[in-house]
Amino acid sequence: MDKNIKKRDKINYNKKKRKFVQVVAMVLSNLNFKGFASSRIYKGDFKQVCVPGLNCYSCPGAVGGCPIGSLQAVISDIKYKFSFYIVGFLTLIGVVLGRFVCGWLCPFGLIQELLYKIPFVKKDIFKKFDFLKYLKYFILVVFVIIIPMFWVNEAGSGGPAFCKYICPAGTLEAGIPMVILNEGLRQSIGFLYNWKMFILIVTILLSIITYRPFCKYICPLGAIYGLFNKISFYRLNVDSNKCINCKKCVKVCKMNVEPYKNPNSAECIRCGECVDECPIGALEKTFIKKENIIDLNKKSEKYKEVDLKEYSKKNKKQEAEN
Numbered sequence: 001m002d003k004n005i006k007k008r009d010k011i012n013y014n015k016k017k018r019k020f021v022q023v024v025a026m027v028l029s030n031l032n033f034k035g036f037a038s039s040r041i042y043k044g045d046f047k048q049v050c051v052p053g054l055n056c057y058s059c060p061g062a063v064g065g066c067p068i069g070s071l072q073a074v075i076s077d078i079k080y081k082f083s084f085y086i087v088g089f090l091t092l093i094g095v096v097l098g099r100f101v102c103g104w105l106c107p108f109g110l111i112q113e114l115l116y117k118i119p120f121v122k123k124d125i126f127k128k129f130d131f132l133k134y135l136k137y138f139i140l141v142v143f144v145i146i147i148p149m150f151w152v153n154e155a156g157s158g159g160p161a162f163c164k165y166i167c168p169a170g171t172l173e174a175g176i177p178m179v180i181l182n183e184g185l186r187q188s189i190g191f192l193y194n195w196k197m198f199i200l201i202v203t204i205l206l207s208i209i210t211y212r213p214f215c216k217y218i219c220p221l222g223a224i225y226g227l228f229n230k231i232s233f234y235r236l237n238v239d240s241n242k243c244i245n246c247k248k249c250v251k252v253c254k255m256n257v258e259p260y261k262n263p264n265s266a267e268c269i270r271c272g273e274c275v276d277e278c279p280i281g282a283l284e285k286t287f288i289k290k291e292n293i294i295d296l297n298k299k300s301e302k303y304k305e306v307d308l309k310e311y312s313k314k315n316k317k318q319e320a321e322n
């Protein structure tokens with residue numbers, strides 16, 4: 001009984017720790033507090049540096065650039081030159097952390113999680129349509145790369161298509177505050193603003209019902225970081241000699257990942273809940289790649305069945321004691 005209480009306390013502590021880090025990351029990304037009063041966007045030297053998460057450049061509080069916005073700006077420039085900084089930044093973050101950024105450092109990810117806490121019917125609406133997870137890669141290629149590069153104006157310059165036509169984070173963090181604070185912008189509201197508001201409202205409603213829908217299906221930044229999940233230094237490992245195939249990690253995962261089979265899936269945001277939930281410590285977070293991972297066939301099916309039966313008996317006994 002004491003062991004179960006300690007484990008539950010540890011799980012709750014780790015959840016609070018992650019939430020604390022998310023809040024700190026959001027605040028550090030938006031330290032220009034006076035911008036909300038003056039309705040002026042910060043354009044100092046720090047704005048040339050990207051933050052790792054999705055945080056709109058035009059947010060009155062933003063002190064850094066958005067990686068996706070910066071990537072589009074470079075691609076759409078008439079004097080286009082390969083940006084070693086932007087590509088290098090995304091590669092560095094991806095190789096070191098992968099989608100850890102999504103789970104711990106992204107402001108818009110935190111906003112979606114807070115919306116999900118609102119008491120309402122919870123249902124993974126799109127779970128049966130697993131192919132939709134590839135939509136974010138389509139958006140990355142089309143709206144972040146192809147359209148800014150080839151859909152140009154008379155001067156030969158493109159535009160940030162994702163930010164302009166899709167990004168709900170930009171609408172929430174920049175569009176709404178700037179319109180509220182600036183009378184001139186309020187008078188110029190048109191179809192595009194209304195369209196972006198529609199996308200934002202749909203995103204908010206879905207986030208109340210489904211866990212982080214934007215991250216799962218739309219976010220091009222998550223798509224980029226996800227490509228590095230299998231090779232990133234920070235990773236999840238499964239000890240195949242310990243795993244009893246109880247699938248508790250699957251039940252607790254809100255990103256529709258099967259950690260015991262594919263711990264470094266491109267969909268994993270490294271929240272760590274599966275690691276905390278594992279009853280025998282077969283899952284672990286590490287910067288070191290081990291040899292005995294993701295190979296459940298090393299153990300015979302009979303041996304795994306014995307392990308699972310023993311665990312089930314032990315678990316039922318503990319529940320009866322409680």
